[in-house]
Amino acid sequence: MSKPMRRGAAFAAVLALAAPAFAPAALAQDGGATGATVIATVNGTEITLAQVIALRESLPSELLLLEDDMLFNAIVEQLIQQQVLAQTRETLSPRDEANLAITRMDYLSGVAMEAIIAEGVNEAAIEATYEELMAGVPPVTEYSAAHILVETEAEAIEIKQSIDEGADFGEVARGASLDPGSAAAGGEMGFFDPARMVKPFQDAVIAAEKGVVTDPVQSEYGWHVILVHEQREIRRPTLDEARAEVASEVERRLIAAEIERLSAEAEITRPGADLDPALMKNTALID
Incomplete structure (x- = not known):
């Protein structure tokens, strides 16, 4: 099964075709807009300003240099085209369900890790970890x-x-x-x-x-x-020279500790522990 196009590549293709559906003057008026503001609909399914904002955040930096009106219209067109295609999948296969579940877990776990890093990776933690690591480095x-x-x-x-x-x-x-x-x-x-x-x-x-x-x-x-x-x-590297590596180690430790804590508190069962591992290669099970 082919992989979905990378978001940046797919968007670039849409950009060349995007029509100016929204006039620049209209874009300048916020009209009390919120994330829930509906920008377009496809067969009754709403595309919101929140989705536009989220897609923009995921784009390659070079695309963010475009004029706001051009970029806005291209993002909306991208979302419309995705929704048109998505609606053709009225019945989801086990493969579809599995991939959607994995995508959701991947996104939410990434957000959780970002929060852990934002809270715990600071100068004090980096300095302490640097001293700990360097103490074990003999000349x-x-x-x-x-x-x-x-x-x-x-x-x-x-x-x-x-x-x-x-x-x-x-x-x-x-x-x-x-x-x-x-x-x-x-x-x-x-x-x-x-x-x-x-x-x-x-x-x-x-x-x-x-x-x-x-x-x-x-x-x-x-x-x-x-x-x-x-x-x-x-000589051992200075803190500034080793900062990136030390910060990565602080991140790794924080995430590992939090996963260990959460896992200890979670009710985890493994009813499939006795299954034949070769079953993971049986793609017919999800077709």
Whole structure:
């Protein structure tokens, strides 16, 4: 079954056809209008100002740049066309009923989440969550290094000796290293946290003298000679730098807590717990 057209795309098509059903002068008069004010009817079904306002709020920002009279008429025309089409579905299938129920739940749950966020996401909550998150972030020292991986200690000793005598580390790595991830780059690994490496390699990097090739180091992958270039401290991000991520975490926690609270208070039953999960693929049940 095809998906409905996105609202913005459908509206753009209507915009090109919309006739000036309401004169600009008339639009300027509010006449004590309310959300319940009827703008049009389709076979007796009312289209209200509230629906016009709600549809306008959902439109892409570029469409909101249109002149009010043009936009108003296009919105009304869109609603009329939707109502004309909707009225052809006099009898709803189980699929229709299910999708309408899902759409309603999706909208109302979204409104509920927006209310939770509006009430709970504030500067105090963001600052407190930032401090909590950063307290668990230890300082990290990253290292920039290169390495050459070979199978045997004898090979590693020979390679270190040749580099100590003037051979280019990168050239040797390209010709001898068994590490496919770094060999082509002359053994270069860029900056990394040594804690993410196997223990012997980690210890060797931390203990290495900058610019001096290490003695051969054995790991589960083979034998390494390592050249550490430099190290740097990674500072934790400031609140301003992390604000968007922290605010998202505050939102996530607030919503999760509220869902947990509401679920604990709700009477929830699961009479379908023993059904065969494969039934969800039986689309004939809702046709």
